[in-house]
Amino acid sequence: MQDPLHIVWFKKDLRVQDHAPLKRASLHGPVLPLYVVEPELWQQPDMSGRHFEFLTECLASLRQDLTVLGQPLIVRTGRVTEILAELADRFVIGGLWSHEETGNDWTYQRDRAVTAWCRERGIAWTECRQTGVIRRLKSRDGWAGQWDSFMAKPGIDAPRLPPLGGLENGAIPTVKDLALAPDPCPDRQRGGRKAAMETLESFLFRRGKPYRAAMATPVRAFDACSRLSPHLAFGALSMREVAQATWARQRELRDQDFQGRTTWQGAMRSFSGRLHWHCHFMQKLEDEPRLEFENLHRAYDGLRPKDPDKMRLQAWQNGETGLPFVDACMRALKATGWMNFRMRAMLMAVASYHFWLDWRAPGLHLARQFTDYEPGIHWPQVQMQSGTTGINTVRIYNPVKQGLDQDPDGAFVRRWVPELKVIDDAHLHEPWKADNAGKVLGKAYPFPIVDHLGAAKEAREKVWAVRKGQAFRGTAADIQSKHGSRKSGLPLRGRENRRRRSDKPADPDQADLFGGAS
Missing domain, CATH: 1.10.579.10 (DNA Cyclobutane Dipyrimidine Photolyase, subunit A, domain 3)
Incomplete structure (x- = not known):
């Protein structure tokens, strides 16, 4: 791929409509829509199997919608910085795009690690606002x-996305794959x-x-x-x-x-x-x-x-x-x-x-x-x-x-x-x-x-x-x-x-x- 790849990192924004990072990234070049399932996050004491089941349903829906736009969702499991490093070794990364997130302390520390990784690699990470929450509010x-x-x-509006070659979509893992505790919620x-x-x-x-x-x-x-x-x-x-x-x-x-x-x-x-x-x-x-x-x-x-x-x-x-x-x-x-x-x-x-x-x-x-x-x-x-x-x-x-x-x-x-x-x-x-x-x-x-x-x-x-x-x-x-x-x-x-x-x-x-x- 000759043009730099722009990674849109989906987090708690599992849609293609009214999605500023997806739209803005598409204006700069080919887009790789990415979701990273983070096993360490799902071991945190505030997370549960019912959350994960809901998440997987959202991911399946998002993948369908992105496929219609031209490029399916890429799902990987592991630490975000390691997944990004693997992609950076294969492609020229033009930028990382995501929405701002007000999550728990674990996601806050994870985002700090991503910031450091991007700075070290010289990759611009653009975060867009998606709610009424204002960062660094005075x-x-x-x-x-x-x-x-x-x-x-x-x-x-959701943009059209040119299809990418040479990338497996990746399976959406299950509760069993992540060894999460049983959490029946009928x-x-x-x-x-x-x-x-x-x-x-x-x-x-x-x-x-x-x-x-x-x-x-x-x-x-x-x-x-x-x-x-x-x-x-x-x-x-x-x-x-x-x-x-x-x-x-x-x-x-x-x-x-x-x-x-x-x-x-x-x-x-x-x-x-x-x-x-x-x-x-x-x-x-x-x-x-x-x-x-x-x-x-x-x-x-x-x-x-x-x-x-x-x-x-x-x-x-x-x-x-x-x-x-x-x-x-x-x-x-x-x-x-x-x-x-x-x-x-x-x-x-x-x-x-x-x-x-x-x-x-x-x-x-x-x-x-x-x-x-x-x-x-x-x-x-x-x-x-x-x-x-x-x-x-x-x-x-x-x-x-x-x-x-x-x-x-x-x-x-x-x-x-x-x-x-x-x-x-x-x-x-x-x-x-x-x-x-x-x-x-x-x-x-x-x-x-x-x-x-x-x-x-x-x-x-x-x-x-x-x-x-x-x-x-x-x-x-x-x-x-x-x-x-x-x-x-x-x-x-x-x-x-x-x-x-x-x-x-x-x-x-x-x-x-x-x-x-x-």
Whole structure:
């Protein structure tokens, strides 16, 4: 090959549409689209088999789309720098192209190694922005406007690619090939561009009407929420595609008149706001990578034991705490890879306050369970729900009240905790109060591992004791200046219409969000 080869390194951007590196690289010469499966990444404690299965589905879809453009995806397994070195020994490399990534610490260190390799070889590595996250951000002032401006730019068409010769496409490895631990998730969402587009269309035009009212309860949220979060996490859809499709739907609703239009409009306003929050939280980890490992406010260091109570942690992970609604949520998460935002927050809060576990171990478990695991959203949210940021309201969810509020008929608990089938409806969320409790508790189903009311009271006193004093408040003010939102609500619809100020969402730092676009 006479012309220098431009390598497009796919990472968490597994699509050909609205893909700046692919387009820009194609303007400079022949393109080698590359994905590197990194075994070391998949051995990290926040990664799991369900993530990898979703990834392989996205890769298969991406390979099909690239084949249509002219050059299939090249897949290799190993360390990125070693794969790049092999290619550099065979071809003249004109440049490396990729999207920016706000990942976990492992990917951050990997990218530093790639930077050093490129510098040593004299190869230019161009990284393009793909979300509302801004690298080396100096101030949050004006961040929302920059988000709007970026999302309002026209999408990028997929280019034609000249076919390359002399390269094997490479097999997409399996979970077995990487020796990953078994991770059955029978009701997991499927990956790939087609599934992503179908999910977006069904939400905007069929499923989304009850979004605003239904998002809080797992009884309805599985259908009423967008379910776009895993597709955004792996980049089968771009955030800009979702934002612009949502704005288009809002314009369409504005120009129509039909029964239920107002409900639809409210749903779309709420969803559009959550797209901002998705990037808002990712920006936190981008600006402060230590969030993955350390308390944001260091006054909380030592508050909880670093070595978790293994019995409590295991009971929580297995959905065997004796708190029916908590256990139902955890079991549903294990089987589906997804949970609505309020229940994610409750699971983390129960682990942190009622079971008094340091957030790192429960956070890792949830990361492995969520098919839509996005480090930039996950770790700031884990800390927020654990009360260690210093700037957020301390929320200690009452797990019994949450069950009564969100599953009043007990249908969700009965589905996921069948051991309680003989307990009557009146006591389903508190089976220890049932007359026949002795036939079930301690036998088919455990007694509660803590007194949830007493544990909550004790946790509240410990957490609030840390918040006293001028030193705490001074550090909290610095954290707020760096990471906090600049007003009570960000614009909801980009440049479409900012006049309806009454429709602002709550402060994102008070929102119970894990999956962003849930």
